[in-house]
Amino acid sequence: MAGIELRKVVKNFGKTQVIEGISQSVPDGTFLVIVGPSGCGKSTVLRLIAGLEEVTSGEIFIGERDVARLEPKDRDVAMVFQNYALYPHMSVRENICYGLKVRGLPKAEQERRLALAADMLGLSEYLDRSPRQLSGGQRQRVAMGRAIVREAAVFLFDEPLSNLDASLRNQMRVELRRLHERLGTTSIYVTHDQVEAMTLAQRIMVMNQGHVEQYGTPDELYLSPATVFTARFIGSPNMNMLRASLERGRLKLPGGTFLPPIPATDAAFTGRAGEILLGVRPEDLLPAGENAPETLRCRVELVEVLGADTLVHCALPNEAEGQEPIIARLEGSSRPGPGDVIHLGIRHGKAHLFDPVTKKRLAV
Ligand SMILES: Nc1ncnc2c1ncn2[C@@H]1O[C@H](COP(=O)(O)OP(=O)(O)O)[C@@H](O)[C@H]1O
Ligand SMILES: [Mg+2]
Structure with a gap:
């Protein structure tokens, strides 16, 4: 496990600056939600941390290491996306263990991690099924299982629940909270949904047009918004x-x-x-x-x-x-x-x- 620290992180795409120098530290074990309107740069921040995009300038610390110029595989992060592309021809078991197998982890260790993750996610009975025999919620759990067995220092989630219907989304939110309480892994969760942010987060980072409007607890943001933008963005109906x-x-x-x-x-x-x-x-x-x-x-x-x-x-x-x-x-x-x-x-x-x-x- 490890905390995360962004130091003056800038990202340009061509001539357009989409991340305007973000400095923010996320203490070890925190569940941070990044929230903001579509296009404000949330996914880009996540992808910079994961190494799927390269920073234009700045540093990204995971624990004691500046990982900003490391390959994704060397950063010790696991990412869950909105489109959780499972391999259709593989069983749940094979889907969850795929990354471990590729890395050549011993079979016994794969099995140990699989059993733990499957138990946590309520998937133990479904390990031999194929993804198309599962509900949307179960498929998303398989995608999370894939991240959990990595035993990475950091979890990154990019709108993982957006494809689920409202009641399932609520249920999965509660499960995510429980999972975080059990594992305690530093997590960054991106969403455009302020209700999701308020219910999931220990800390929230509100983003607007490539910069941070406010960082704080859900209560701080609600009771004492620092800007008109945060005031209007958090809370429904709007302030x-x-x-x-x-x-x-x-x-x-x-x-x-x-x-x-x-x-x-x-x-x-x-x-x-x-x-x-x-x-x-x-x-x-x-x-x-x-x-x-x-x-x-x-x-x-x-x-x-x-x-x-x-x-x-x-x-x-x-x-x-x-x-x-x-x-x-x-x-x-x-x-x-x-x-x-x-x-x-x-x-x-x-x-x-x-x-x-x-x-x-x-x-x-
Ligand atoms: N690969 C890319 N090339 C050019 N522009 C990009 C690329 N990825 C994202 N952008 C732009 O960067 C901005 C932030 O995008 P993104 O991080 O996906 O926003 P969010 O996840 O908050 O909706 C948007 O204006 C988007 O069009
Ligand atoms: Mg996005």
């Missing part, structure tokens, strides 16, 4: 973004009402005036009495009943031109109808403030 303004040290909401002074953020406000981005998660908008002073007055446009709670899409009044609708997640029993005017307050301490130019978080 609402309101174009508010700062006047005399207080935050004026679209529509004209003021928020109470926010003491914890005073330092960030010193000397500031003008526009500010105010982020509020849907669950942090609360119904308020009509006469409550510090609320957003809005008109209900659409109501989505989810059962335990209700998503209410609202438009802000005319003063807030160019403002996209906001979404509030209200308790199931609270059900306004389209056209109603409601008043929403912001849960105490749950206003996220961002600089409208740099898009960086202003307050703690």
Whole structure:
């Protein structure tokens, strides 16, 4: 086992820089998820670590060794892909052991590793079947088995569950967590799905256009997003973004009402005036009495009943031109109808403030 450290890793394809100098260390034993929109460079980072692409510059440490210029086979990593191409003419047993056989590992050692992996993955009864006699989930387990028997220092997963249906995906996520708890192998898991990232990860690295937006625990990213990008990317429905303004040290909401002074953020406000981005998660908008002073007055446009709670899409009044609708997640029993005017307050301490130019978080 080993930790991973990227030092100023750059990757260009021709003249295009797709990885803009990433430096990040992943402690030994961590389950890291890299998440970001399609095309942001997630697979490239993984392939650079695996040695399937060559770095343009920078270093990649696995344990104590800089592996950036080593052959893939010398890096001690095992990779699982989305398209887990099993050999159709081979049995499950042969598929799992293929790499070991090629490497000339003694038969007894192959059998020992096979038995362990098959037991962990619930494949012991299927070893003599061919891949086409297996379900999608079982095939993906065979692909994981192939990685596990390598007993590599690092596991790399590139969207391995994308081809499975939703319920199987949930089940496999739980299995992956268990597997990681048993093996403790440092793992990097790539996905574009923020829910998958939140449920699987011990640490998350949010990527955007070839750079790292934020690295942290799922809680840190959710509760304290460092940028507008992370704030909007993590959480569903997205965090609402309101174009508010700062006047005399207080935050004026679209529509004209003021928020109470926010003491914890005073330092960030010193000397500031003008526009500010105010982020509020849907669950942090609360119904308020009509006469409550510090609320957003809005008109209900659409109501989505989810059962335990209700998503209410609202438009802000005319003063807030160019403002996209906001979404509030209200308790199931609270059900306004389209056209109603409601008043929403912001849960105490749950206003996220961002600089409208740099898009960086202003307050703690
Ligand atoms: N072999 C390649 N040649 C040229 N451009 C590539 C190559 N591989 C990836 N890219 C480009 O690099 C960017 C990042 O791709 P990728 O790492 O696959 O993104 P992700 O996995 O986040 O969807 C994309 O713009 C993609 O088109
Ligand atoms: Mg990809």
